[in-house]
Amino acid sequence: MDSVLIDELAWTEYRRRAVDERQPVLIPLGALEQHGPHMSMNPDVVIPSAIAAAVARNVGALVAPAFAYGAKSQQKSGGGNHMCGTASLDGHTLTLALKDILKEFARHGVRRVALMNGHYENLPFVTEGTELAIQELKWGGINDFRVIIISYWDFVNQDTIQKVFPEDFTGWDVEHGGILETSLMLHLKPALVDMSLAPIQPPAKFPPYTVFPPIPEWTPESGCLSSPAAATAEKGKILFDVTVEGITGALGTEPAWQQK
Amino acid sequence: MDSVLIDELAWTEYRRRAVDERQPVLIPLGALEQHGPHMSMNPDVVIPSAIAAAVARNVGALVAPAFAYGAKSQQKSGGGNHMCGTASLDGHTLTLALKDILKEFARHGVRRVALMNGHYENLPFVTEGTELAIQELKWGGINDFRVIIISYWDFVNQDTIQKVFPEDFTGWDVEHGGILETSLMLHLKPALVDMSLAPIQPPAKFPPYTVFPPIPEWTPESGCLSSPAAATAEKGKILFDVTVEGITGALGTEPAWQQK
């Protein structure tokens, strides 16, 4: 039982690490969301879970079970919540769920949590859940609980962008089901990607506003917002390594995280 | 991509199965809960997930990502929510989360869902979420959505009980972290069980009432409510087979489930 995964530990071993050794907890936050015809619907879970596990081994942390369902997909970042297969929580439900779980880890004695987000649309709702959890923990007399919120793509540096998108980078906005996520999945779970089905298409273009109910024609028929055709496992490894390294480094130097 | 796991399918394949073929969806409902010093904290996820996958293959169904967090552990059925490691949702949060996800599958076109519950305390809250989802779906004009709620242990028949508990069966109540769950885990995930740490203890005895805040002394120090020492992988296989067979049979004969 030398796993970093909390759910794979007996509670006595978890207690030893979380309470006695004061190890922090990383929580991967994902979604069940369509990512094109060539790839499974779980990259938003698989990628931050793998990154979290690697970071946890680097920094001596524990990884909580991932949130498998996330906030509603938005058309310009995830194709939209009208898509078949995408299954989302109401924003408030996600806020409450995160709040509840953060309070539970605090009850155990954990004082440092990092949210490892893999689904763009989760961010405001888990931020809200974090703020509400901290408020309630203070009401309960716990004043030293700290949360770091991380989206792994924010650790892909300019160098890596040039390696991964040698031609031109059209922006994170349209990377849904594109080269970034597909490469990472080819590296992490090749069996869940079938490049023969990767759509070849121009990046999606959207007007500078959104419309509700969503206009289905705005989303490319594939569900991808840009073509994943140039994705490779090698690019995935580069991306994985740079984000793991970046997050490991950030946690190692951030003073708020260093105080136990 | 011949997986039964929805999150491992591309959305186009999911759509083919769920919408065109009208395959039903099974949702495993678990918890992150201490289960003794000899076993990981995920049996309530692992066991119904494995049963769901086997049943899905038998009946031609799909399996949704499991709910990894559940309702608050109760002292007389799970050791209590004061235990370290156990991390639970508020009941209302769980109700909302299930309601949201049921509505999403219905939006896709799914009309039959089976909840595969692995955590006793989930039942009333997911039942409530089911009733609320059906109400809202009716408001939206969907009147033929059906949900079957299953707790796998209800399919362990008398015969099996005699095989698995040859000496005497002290009741499901105290089977938390005991022979039932440990045997199933030894069958399904032996690496997550260390029988050398299995506590030897009499079954927990509780008064005919509950007290809040919980009285820690009521829960055996191990967190198990009975001794798992007699658990074996063979018993796990027997239990697994009988529940898979029972649930497969039930779904195959229940008229409410048969209408597509």
Next chain:
Amino acid sequence: MDSVLIDELAWTEYRRRAVDERQPVLIPLGALEQHGPHMSMNPDVVIPSAIAAAVARNVGALVAPAFAYGAKSQQKSGGGNHMCGTASLDGHTLTLALKDILKEFARHGVRRVALMNGHYENLPFVTEGTELAIQELKWGGINDFRVIIISYWDFVNQDTIQKVFPEDFTGWDVEHGGILETSLMLHLKPALVDMSLAPIQPPAKFPPYTVFPPIPEWTPESGCLSSPAAATAEKGKILFDVTVEGITGALGTEPAWQQK
């Protein structure tokens, strides 16, 4: 004004008993639920209210107004919430109502409350309300508030079962509108029972799962889950006495309840 009923006391007298004498408070929790064609719809209120009053006289406690509406009736324990006459709260509403009222008694200075439950389906939702109330009271600096949750049928011992069900006892599950409740009502409120209308029927049989929306045919046409035909006022008296005695004894010996 020597009543044990809080609502029948002037507030000054209530204050004397609850605050000066530190008397505990018992809250009967019922439901408005069909209980067959031979009996009124209030046994889940009448029975725990009568038991609470008797226990209160025995132990020197007060009885709060009963909750007249409860959680949704379930088909396998109460006939189901599709039945005409049954009128239920959403689970979360019940949780909030109990939370609010517990906090109010704590505000007055009460530190010990016993919930006297008469409706099986209430349990998880009032347990949740109890846990949330205790959390909020702690936020407000009240750390010594204790709640005991009691379902009266858990105090019917083996001896009594043999007296009341001499032929065979088919389990509490199907006792809805059966011998237990009907006998108690014959003892407590004979005018609300008409034995000439008592249905004669075999105990209800249910599959080991539940289906939503409920399948009306699963519930016996009478609404009773077993025949009350063998109910008598004498059996009612036996049941009443044994539960009152049992609960009185339990409160008298439970250390958590003894500390004032």
Next chain:
Amino acid sequence: MDSVLIDELAWTEYRRRAVDERQPVLIPLGALEQHGPHMSMNPDVVIPSAIAAAVARNVGALVAPAFAYGAKSQQKSGGGNHMCGTASLDGHTLTLALKDILKEFARHGVRRVALMNGHYENLPFVTEGTELAIQELKWGGINDFRVIIISYWDFVNQDTIQKVFPEDFTGWDVEHGGILETSLMLHLKPALVDMSLAPIQPPAKFPPYTVFPPIPEWTPESGCLSSPAAATAEKGKILFDVTVEGITGALGTEPAWQQK
């Protein structure tokens, strides 16, 4: 079983009256609230319950179980929610509870409900619950559900005021625990009033604003907002008769109530 009280009827009899005969339902809405040192804390339940029962007999209606707990007492109408003995629900809880129960009666087939309010502070929250219930019922296709909201004191006419308050009437505002309620209780439940303890005091005077947290000194020490010393059972009978007659008449002529 010729009771008008729903909870005293078997469901089959309730169904006959509510569904076949289309009888309307009256719901008494009360509170557990201090009403002075001379009187029990249940006048807000007892009075509208008695009026409802009398009106129901007059118009052929049914009476649902009373709401025994109400919205927070306000200092200028009920002494305030800081008083010992007063035990109130959050406003939203009351709104939800009423919404739930109205929807249940509508599910049975009831189309006309009258709320018989006995606690001033309930009004806005039960009005809100009524509006939300009607909205949800419309979502469910029920468009002909009507609710009449009645506070019994609005049926005390000028004539009666002169009889009951021959000297001078200082307004409903300060009638909390005063002549009106005490007289009605002396008529309906004389055992719950002890006139020897009735405080003699001038009517409470309040500034034209409210302050939170409440300033305890604003509330007369007795908890009454005016002196009940002039209350008599005879006045209670006059008040009871005039309100029962007035409400009976109103329901008999209001067109919205007459359509079945």
Next chain:
Amino acid sequence: MDSVLIDELAWTEYRRRAVDERQPVLIPLGALEQHGPHMSMNPDVVIPSAIAAAVARNVGALVAPAFAYGAKSQQKSGGGNHMCGTASLDGHTLTLALKDILKEFARHGVRRVALMNGHYENLPFVTEGTELAIQELKWGGINDFRVIIISYWDFVNQDTIQKVFPEDFTGWDVEHGGILETSLMLHLKPALVDMSLAPIQPPAKFPPYTVFPPIPEWTPESGCLSSPAAATAEKGKILFDVTVEGITGALGTEPAWQQK
């Protein structure tokens, strides 16, 4: 920047006044509600905002941005929430919004807030929000936060009533869109009133109960509950001056408000 309006101040200046000088904060609470064919829909915002600004200058206070939307209009006080133009919040939403904002001012260091209400129906919901905010602030260790709730019409004294309604005063109940509000608007925002469109009509008469869904015919076709034809700017000035003076005086003498 010598404004009393918080939103017109830089945060540094706000901090100086609110924190260093301990100035209290006044929050105008309005609604978007029809007020007849002769007047804009914002009197419930304009009037308390103007009064708040004048009072703030008198007592050395700050004025927060007004709540532009309020609780649901009721038929007998505002024409009803079925009217075109009226746009209201659910009661609970208003409660939460006020709770949130009160907590924010408390976070800054403000300890005295006065709610300046201009919409009758807001009162119970903002009172509830106030009580909940104070509860949560206490949980957070802030015990000296005080709120005064003011409806400006409660400061119109008998003298003024005789000046403004020389013939006869039919009561505040039917003053919706009548002489009171129209006169104040003629004084404060004459461009938003067109007296040529002022309806001439008798005061609305309502039965002593309410009906839901509202019966449109109960509300006069104009939306006013009494005729504003006798409104004048002069009366508006009298009303404005007397309320400003009254509120200024009240705040100046109320001990709860005086302690900084």
Next chain:
Amino acid sequence: MDSVLIDELAWTEYRRRAVDERQPVLIPLGALEQHGPHMSMNPDVVIPSAIAAAVARNVGALVAPAFAYGAKSQQKSGGGNHMCGTASLDGHTLTLALKDILKEFARHGVRRVALMNGHYENLPFVTEGTELAIQELKWGGINDFRVIIISYWDFVNQDTIQKVFPEDFTGWDVEHGGILETSLMLHLKPALVDMSLAPIQPPAKFPPYTVFPPIPEWTPESGCLSSPAAATAEKGKILFDVTVEGITGALGTEPAWQQK
């Protein structure tokens, strides 16, 4: 009364425009948020309100009262919600408020609404409110309600950026209290800006993650995330004109908006 502002119209005139002429409604969404020592705390209200009014005149639309309070300020986009002066709603409160108001306009007969957002952090919560409102409107049988969500800065094109930021543009992220907002305020409300207090500072730099509770030192002492020193009223006019023109054009060509 030729105003475009709904609250300045009589309901009869509003009805003529909104219902008879089918004019759409624009809702400005702002915040009360510190924007540096040189500027008032209302730019997030003032700017979208002014843009909305201009667009409304161009396209024949109405403008609803602005939301004066918004979602919690985030450190990397608004300085953070720990800042004095900033007063925010919980995300869920904002979601509910927007949902309520959208439903009200739909009840009147409005079928097209544009949200004119001025506070970055509002977006996900008002998007959620929009999605929930559309869901409930569908439950109520309204299927043709459309909402466009606009953040004005998304209409500042490359050309304008070069004019306004001739040296270099450091990104919208750090434009809080910077040249963009300050220039617009100088154009729209010069009295609310005091350039003599404009801080001179480098753009704020943040790590690629966020920390809660916020680390006050991350936010520049001024509260601005970049220096507004180069702001001018002329730049403000350019920005105002280009966004008004852009939004006017977008509404004029978006097919979803054109269908009445």
